[in-house]
């Protein structure tokens with residue numbers, strides 16, 4: 002009996018490997034998969050037939066031949082199911098519906114007032130329901146939900162601490178799972194952003210990257226050797242709390258002069274509202290002022306770029322990533338930020354870690370986190386062999 006079980010497991014593992022090649026290298030032939038995976042052609046053919054039967058793979062017309070009969074090519078069927086990704090912000094909920102290849106089918110941004118945990122969870126459920134209703138009919142339907150949160154979770158879906166939301170110990174994952182009956186993955190929004198960039202964005206060719214999420218605080222997601230690095234207890238990436246001013250402002254983390262107190266969006270707005278005597282000022286308005294040539298607005302962005310550069314030097318020296326991706330709305334202010342940011346990096350970093358490192362503003366706009374959240378749900382779907390057995 003045991004032997005049968007083991008053989009089944011080997012078969013499921015091989016099927017996952019075959020599917021992986023089809024997902025990432027299609028159109029691809031059976032012969033090419035056999036060659037890459039080191040499996041016999043007969044084994045690959047039998048596994049491919051099962052994958053076609055489970056609607057995850059399709060066959061299309063003949064590919065190039067090296068002589069003899071032209072092979073049929075295999076395609077991943079991305080529309081066999083749909084994933085929902087959520088970016089839960091301090092005052093917004095961004096939801097997308099994607100197919101299994103990460104193509105966005107539906108997207109909506111909602112504002113929320115964060116009046117209570119219950120209200121935010123209700124708003125999340127309504128936003129997810131709306132996205133789920135947009136899913137076209139498919140073999141697997143909604144395969145899972147990923148949620149990026151501005152805080153830390155315990156790996157079981159519980160939000161341990163989300164200071165900017167004022168949340169502590171909230172069983173968010175179980176609440177959403179109960180409402181929708183599909184697997185839910187909760188992770189930090191910067192971790193999700195890093196995975197979004199790795200899978201779908203600027204970081205697809207990178208092995209080691211750091212994603213900067215700059216909003217009310219600064220979060221960083223670290224990818225090492227194409228894997229998210231969470232730290233030994235899940236709390237990695239708190240570069241926002243590295244001290245850059247010895248006797249600087251006190252921070253809620255217990256330290257003083259933390260990077261995020263000078264380089265977060267909140268820090269920029271606090272300074273801008275003070276200097277421009279406009280208490281309702283937001284980043285969009287500040288960008289419009291800079292576009293009109295307002296010197297105070299331009300100086301504020303330049304100062305922000307300088308502070309961003311200071312923290313980026315610490316990341317470069319500590320991690321030596323191949324790529325740092327600056328995420329979110331900041332890309333819109335790139336024209337004023339970039340020169341002072343690069344100047345600070347140039348002046349203060351060591352030449353060896355700097356050489357060969359890419360520094361880019363995200364091309365995904367504000368979608369790195371939602372797409373990463375979708376990717377978590379999709380990975381979980383493909384990791385569960387049960388899906389493939391049935």
Ligand SMILES: [Zn+2]
Pocket residue numbers: 241242243252253254255256257259
């Ligand atoms: Zn701090």
